[in-house]
Amino acid sequence: MLMDVVAIQKLLPHRYPFLMVDAIVELESLKRIVGVKNVTINEHYFQGHFPGKPVMPGVLIIEAMAQTGGLLCLLEIPDRDKKLLYFVAMDDARFRRPVVPGDQLRIEMKLLFWRRDFCKLEGRATVDGHLCAEATLMCRMVDRDDPADAPIATVPNESAAPEHAKVAK
DSSP states (O other), X not given: OOXXXXXXXXXXXXXXXXXXXXXXXXXXXXXXXXXXXXXXXXXXXXXXXXXXXXXXXXXXXXXXXXXXXXXXXXXXOTTGGGEEEEEEEEEEEEEOSOOOTTOEEEEEEEEEEEETTEEEEEEXXXXXXXXXXXXXXXXXXXXXXXXXXXXXXXXXXXXXXXXXXXXXX
């Protein structure tokens, strides 16, 4: 394990019950990251989703992907304690199988593109090697102390970026 939940909390602002990453097990700077979420029956959302047949909500799987990808980006920011990453868009989200209590969700995120305050990541969430969810996520970095700094509605065109700003696929 490269990072435990204590180390993760030093980088991400999320806390229980909304912290969706328990550990980082693989990391290649500016390329990819792999995190895990241990799914237990004690998760607050299982009280209502669904009584008698608990299933992790798909939006929370996507959130786990966003938090894992956010760690990959935040590790490269020197003043990360003054920044937040806002989730601004999602493409091609697909849910393939339910995630249930007792599962260990493996979250693999690959950095596709990063320019100044915008990043694009491709993610897959699996349990025991079986694909549960996949999506392409986009995030925008903002100053933590600027309340006027809200997510943008448009996504930059990555083909317009200079070559040095593109991340190899």
